[in-house]
Amino acid sequence: MAIEGGAVSNKQVIFKDYVSGFPKESDMYLTTTSTKLKVPEGSKAVLVKNLYLSCDPYMRGRMSNLASEDPQFSPFQPGSPIYGFVVAKVVDSGHPEFKKGDLVWGIIGWEEYSLITEPERLFRIPYTDVPLSYYTGLLGMPGITAYFGLTDICSPKEGERVYVSAASGAVGQLVGQFAKLMGCYVVGSAGSKEKVELLKNKFGFDEAFNYKDEHDWNAALKRYFPEGIDIYYENVGGKMLDAVLINMRAHGRIAACGMISQYNLQQPEGVYNLTSIIYKRVRIQGFVAFDYFSQYSKFLDFVVPYIREGKITYVEDIAEGIESAPAALVGIFSGRNVGKQVVAIAHE
Amino acid sequence: MAIEGGAVSNKQVIFKDYVSGFPKESDMYLTTTSTKLKVPEGSKAVLVKNLYLSCDPYMRGRMSNLASEDPQFSPFQPGSPIYGFVVAKVVDSGHPEFKKGDLVWGIIGWEEYSLITEPERLFRIPYTDVPLSYYTGLLGMPGITAYFGLTDICSPKEGERVYVSAASGAVGQLVGQFAKLMGCYVVGSAGSKEKVELLKNKFGFDEAFNYKDEHDWNAALKRYFPEGIDIYYENVGGKMLDAVLINMRAHGRIAACGMISQYNLQQPEGVYNLTSIIYKRVRIQGFVAFDYFSQYSKFLDFVVPYIREGKITYVEDIAEGIESAPAALVGIFSGRNVGKQVVAIAHE
Structure with missing residues (x-):
């Protein structure tokens, strides 16, 4: 006006x-x-x-x-x-x-x-x-976060087993699709039936579950990863991280992107299963997208052809x-x- | 007989x-x-x-x-x-x-x-x-653990600030001495006055403290690391890890070698400060010495000359x-x- x-x-x-x-x-x-x-x-x-x-x-x-x-x-x-x-x-x-x-x-x-x-x-x-x-x-900060968190922090190899929490969110939906394009088995969790349907039917995750329907996340992860998790793309933190830790495979990698379950708590939840990272040689790596902004064009070179071929949805x-x-x-x-x-x- | x-x-x-x-x-x-x-x-x-x-x-x-x-x-x-x-x-x-x-x-x-x-x-x-x-x-598993945990997992650079817990033990006393040889500032903690004296007077740590005398480990670490910790060689776990996490510097590295404070507990202690690893880009890496046994001769090439020159004590x-x-x-x-x-x- x-x-x-x-x-x-x-x-x-x-x-x-x-x-x-x-x-x-x-x-x-x-x-x-x-x-x-x-x-x-x-x-x-x-x-x-x-x-x-x-x-x-x-x-x-x-x-x-x-x-x-x-x-x-x-x-x-x-x-x-x-x-x-x-x-x-x-x-x-x-x-x-x-x-x-x-x-x-x-x-x-x-x-x-x-x-x-x-x-x-x-x-x-x-x-x-x-x-x-x-x-x-997809073509901004969340895309950069998903791509470099997955590739640079976790180095996924074909056939590896990837778990993504908050998987229908801005970053999670891309992590899952990128990991599928790289030949991984991908499971995601989200907080409603509608979101779980999206993960399976729209984003092509191999499996997905509603974390609010699961009273034992350890058991849920064992069901989807009977041989353990190679890569965990961490968006949630707290009790979910704890359940993941005891299901990680040897030489597993955890990209610590966010821990949204903890941000609004007066006192964060304790994580109790860290000793398991030693004998399983697990790596937990915090990262922030800002550090990869200088590589934006590299990300575009990867993602734009897939978008044009209709192989990535958002x-x-x-x-x-x-x-x-x-x-x-x-x-x-x-x-x-x-x-x-x-x-x-x-x-x- | x-x-x-x-x-x-x-x-x-x-x-x-x-x-x-x-x-x-x-x-x-x-x-x-x-x-x-x-x-x-x-x-x-x-x-x-x-x-x-x-x-x-x-x-x-x-x-x-x-x-x-x-x-x-x-x-x-x-x-x-x-x-x-x-x-x-x-x-x-x-x-x-x-x-x-x-x-x-x-x-x-x-x-x-x-x-x-x-x-x-x-x-x-x-x-x-x-x-x-x-x-x-010194020339067996603990030496291999100290050397590769420090060099391969943490890549110390001259002038970096290194903290070692259980620092007078089989591994810790070597981590501190190796880090000093690499030009780092090194602080160790141990559980008695006698051990603290060893760290300072025999192993050449820059500073050392008795964790049993400190009621606030966060404050103790802030005293010795006013600018934060670049490398934490983790032998203890639990509450000590929690205090370290809030004192890590950006791009810090934690070599998770052991967590002896947790091994005999019925229920491990919670670790509450993990969210800080994200924006500080901290890496926590579990490892075991067995994986480095094939590089034993590389370790000997490093350590034996120092032993002969009297620059490492055990x-x-x-x-x-x-x-x-x-x-x-x-x-x-x-x-x-x-x-x-x-x-x-x-x-x-």
Whole structure:
């Protein structure tokens, strides 16, 4: 909406204050400011219109006031906009490498328009024959996370047995499909019948189970992995990790991508079966996608041909309108989303 | 003692029955059988006189009746001799590659004389200008464990900060000395004032502390590692691992060699701080020395020159006589030993 002085109104999702326990919608609020659709005279900034906001579990970390030695994980500022991965379109540019109409993705504020002073940090969107929202998922940070976590951390070999938790989520659904393309046997777990159906019928997992229906996860894993697990792609942590540890095979690998079951607990769950990693020579490796961003083109070279051949599918859960952003973000911590949670705030 | 028919008496340490909780001396008993000092006619066996028995924490695992997929970790048989690493001298040989007087080390029964039907599994003792007992420690399995756990699993770089728990033990005292030779800053913990003095004054650790005097291990580690830990050589597990996890630096490495604090508990302690490995990209890698036995000569090439230059020292706690073996083995689980626990049953 145009307002006086050539500015437009700009809705923002503001972070209210630090959170303990599960985040609530009321931990955020919407406000409306105004933004000029021009970059400041002489600056090398770009002004973008934001299209799709990405809701990701790692964002929970930024809602706690915990000092981090790593600026990539610094907390949100109360009173300032939430920020995360966003797909956006350049409206105005003072930077020689960006021009009006360019499509980009990167870390951007949750608002309708953003002035970006360091546009070098943005990624250009290389293909537009896929939904643009995919750059928050399949072709964005979650895709990079799935691919390098699986390949670089776990080095899957044909015939190996792979278990993925939170398997219908933004990352899990890709880990399973990538592992199948690499010739592995793949089992996933998720939290509803609908999600389990997706894993088996849409993503091509060999087996899948609803962890909420299983009272003994150790027994469930033994049923699907009678000879043990070679690779565990860890998205959950806590009791699930404990059940996995006693089912790992010798020389097994665990890619510690996330532990969403632990993020909202006042006191994390204990993990009791770590001694088993010694004689089984198991490796547990934490990693973060940021470290692989410089290899984005390598990932695209792998994944884009498969997308064009129809061999990879991606399920998104798209909430419409910036007003729906707080509920969408909160929902991922209770598994309300089916597939990758996105918020569409404009479609072009 | 010679007995009729050309046989000699042969004392053995017999495993009584499977153990839960801390092992006790009464979980073993001595018995006397007789053994001919000749290998059976036409066999390729060797008959050895055992000199030094090695008491090692991993042996606790064999005292529990737990199925293991790995035959290297199968349980002891009730009613049969304990077995472990032993230094021995060949008394008679039917094998073309062994002759009377040869010195060897390997997995052998806890008895005065042993008939070994697969002598190919034994290692020859290459240097005799060091105490022969060193082949149960510095130049045996613990040395291999220390060296490859540090170098292969942790890849130490000059200036990195290394923490070793159970640091005065058979493995820990070597890890610290090897890390110092590689230019690292090294801190160790142990369970008595005497052991802490050894670490600082004999093994050349930069710092050392008595974990029994520290009520807050997190605070103790912060004191010695204000910038965090790059490498943790894990011998202890449980609460110590938890304190280490929150003090690890980004890209830190944990060599999971043993978790002696957990072996005798009915219910292991929980580890609560695993989520921190994700954003810190920490790697935790279980390993066993057996996997490196084929690289024994590589280890000797590294360590023997340092021994000859007097740059590596080794402290042993030698119990005299096979009758002392049960108490010596039991003692390592309460830290009664100072340095590597050995049982001398004959000196030549």
